[in-house]
Amino acid sequence: MFQTLISAPALRKLLASGASVAVFDCRHDLMDVQLGRRQYAEGHIPGAQFAHLDDDLSAPKTGANGRHPLPVREKFAQWLGSRGVHNGMQVVVYDASGGMFAARLWWMCRWLGLEAVAVLDGGWPQWLAAGGESTTVVPSPAAGQVQPAAALVEAVDVAAVEANLLEPRFTLLDARAPERFRGEVEPIDPVAGHIPGSRNRFFKDNLEADGRFKPADQLRRELQAVLGDTPANQWVMSCGSGSTACHNVLAMELAGLGTPPMYAGSWSEWVADRTRPVAKG
Incomplete structure (x- = not known):
């Protein structure tokens, strides 16, 4: 498996x-x-x-x-x-x-x-x-069936993130590029910056130059430099829209540091309400 x-x-x-x-x-x-x-x-x-x-x-x-x-x-x-x-x-x-x-x-x-x-x-x-084959044939699989079971990962909603600003219980770790996190550029969403109190770990920092993940011990050292001794459940992964945040969740698992929750709505949901606070720098 x-x-x-x-x-x-x-x-x-x-x-x-x-x-x-x-x-x-x-x-x-x-x-x-x-x-x-x-x-x-x-x-x-x-x-x-x-x-x-x-x-x-x-x-x-x-x-x-x-x-x-x-x-x-x-x-x-x-x-x-x-x-x-x-x-x-x-x-x-x-x-x-x-x-x-x-x-x-x-x-x-x-x-x-x-x-x-x-x-x-x-x-x-x-x-x-690796010599893998390529095809243009589109498969037609027989129907399957998936019964949802107990989740192996946790999703955090925007209400929890809003509440966390008033009574901090976790820290957001934003997977976007540093210049987007700092609010210097924003090519996709209407507002630049990050959720107040967030930290930054660019998801591409999890990878070697060839696009494969770094070895577990290297990921562990690099992630711990950001996370310190704070356990995984006191961090919540975020990004622009809930994709590269998952990359950081995977990196945490590979590093043996646990499975942190993920804020699925992330920055694009946060700034949909212009009354929510924004930080830069």
């Missing part, structure tokens, strides 16, 4: 063995939201199905719930089942961005209580580098 990462050679071996595996292609671009679909159509891992961040992994936007609000758990379970997933089945997710988007689906599967779910380390580029 793979629960965090799986290497490209290990995935090739697993698929060749005939094991029951559900593979999802999560390639995406926040500035060109159809890029992932085009890339999938041009070539993907044999048997992989496409999972679109906006259409498949998010609930409808209301203007107040951020760019990628979490769907209802039961509806997401139905979507997974319609893609042939069963409880206990190995799920593998990948993208071409170092896990930036695949980590969201990894987190959401764990949110349903699924244990056997892993991110392909290094994603599509590493798959090709």
Whole structure:
């Protein structure tokens, strides 16, 4: 069972063995939201199905719930089942961005209580580098069924974050790029800055130059330099819209530092209400 990462050679071996595996292609671009679909159509891992961040992994936007609000758990379970997933089945997710988007689906599967779910380390580029095949054939899996179980991860809502400003119980760790966190630039959301009291850990700092995750001991040292001795449950991961925050959750697990909660709405939900405070610098 793979629960965090799986290497490209290990995935090739697993698929060749005939094991029951559900593979999802999560390639995406926040500035060109159809890029992932085009890339999938041009070539993907044999048997992989496409999972679109906006259409498949998010609930409808209301203007107040951020760019990628979490769907209802039961509806997401139905979507997974319609893609042939069963409880206990190995799920593998990948993208071409170092896990930036695949980590969201990894987190959401764990949110349903699924244990056997892993991110392909290094994603599509590493798959090709390892000699993995590419196909344009779109699979048609038989229907599956996913029954939500006790969540293996925790989601924090905006009310909890608002309450935390008045009576601090946790610290937010923002996964966005440092210049976005500081409020110097904001290419996506209407307001620049960060939630007051937040700290910053750019999700790309979890990765080697080739897009694979750093070794666990290195992640542990780097994360502890930010977290200190504060336990994981006193931190809440956030980002722009609830995707790269999941990357930091995964990095924490890989480092053996526990599984922190995640603020799914993140910055895009926070600034939807212009009366909420904003910090810069």
